Amino acid sequence: MLDNFFNKLSKGKTLTEAEKAVFGQHVTIKKLRKHQYFLQEGEICKSVAFVNKGMLRCYLVDEKNNERIIQFAPEGWFISDISSFISEDRSNLNIDALEDTELILISKAAHVYLETAVPEFFKFNYTQYRGAYIALQKRLIDMFTLSTEEKYTKLLSIYPDIMQRVPQHMIASYLGLTPETLSRVRKKLSVKKTGA
Amino acid sequence: MLDNFFNKLSKGKTLTEAEKAVFGQHVTIKKLRKHQYFLQEGEICKSVAFVNKGMLRCYLVDEKNNERIIQFAPEGWFISDISSFISEDRSNLNIDALEDTELILISKAAHVYLETAVPEFFKFNYTQYRGAYIALQKRLIDMFTLSTEEKYTKLLSIYPDIMQRVPQHMIASYLGLTPETLSRVRKKLSVKKTGA
DNA sequence: ATCGAAATCAATATAATTTCTTGATCCGCG
């Protein structure tokens, strides 16, 4: 059940059976159907979720009422509104399932406990946040420097798997484009390849 | 905003403006998208919902993993797992939205308060439960005594509106039939009408 | 034991909804 989770955590090192057991006791499984929310605007985010199966998206709703996608999270990824999780105030993000999904939830208490009880977990989180920070910074820079076309092709090359599973209009939303514009960019690209 | 709600409550009598204001303070609005849960198995039901717009269904999942629909709730109806609401233990029912829906939620504290503060509300609930009890008893009797065909036609005649808005396989589930069987019953009926 | 009502299994048809594309037009900015 928790195998994917353990593999992810112990990348490189291995967890002892005792440590695995500790996780087993502090973690809960939750299944979401497609479209179901993990977190809704206004709620306090009570846990960090490891995606064991399926896929989620994290988005916010802007003034004009369109959904702006911040992040996708397929199997093997963690997702949460860390800000809300840590400071325990109301989230302005929404996180919902793009497919039927299975999550492994780590509550705040569990999180705190596990970080001390399993040093490996602490280190893991450290690496995780640092990595996430770096990735986000890159994304920000790309947003400033790349052309729309480049943003899209780069995205494709980094997450080809995700891009296949997600409807185009969500990719557009992730890139900050309208679906129409993305459709046209794709057409242009395919012409490039096909033609001379 | 709360007009439908007040109309329903004050059927016959009229609420004073003061009373309406009291309601306004103790009640919250919640919007659900199609498919979204109001209550999920395992949770404690924290409020009674008045359906202001849209429609919900209440169902349980049986041993064989099929959904058995207990109740539909279109606009103007109340829905909740009263058992869980009153005794505050985990529900084994699921309630979700069949359409985009707007609910008016009455928390337990609000419910208790309002019943004393607004005698009209107390009486209303009294009538409501009594009526619900009677209706349920009738349904039970019908389940025992009517043929499948009769159950279906009776359902149609009592809730023609609901039957139109709900997919057939859910009606089948409500009647305890497979979708195939219901489809055949309907065919037989239409032949009856059309033919000689 | 057997008849009939309904379940089950499998395939297909139909309908509804989502997703994608395209054209026309407009808008802001360097």
Added chain:
DNA sequence: CGCGGATCAAGAAATTATATTGATTTCGAT
């Protein structure tokens, strides 16, 4: 001005949900 992209509107294409049908099986009541 001219470019990149938004907006609006209409269709097309694809996917998913819903409904029907036939063949076969199960099971309780006669």
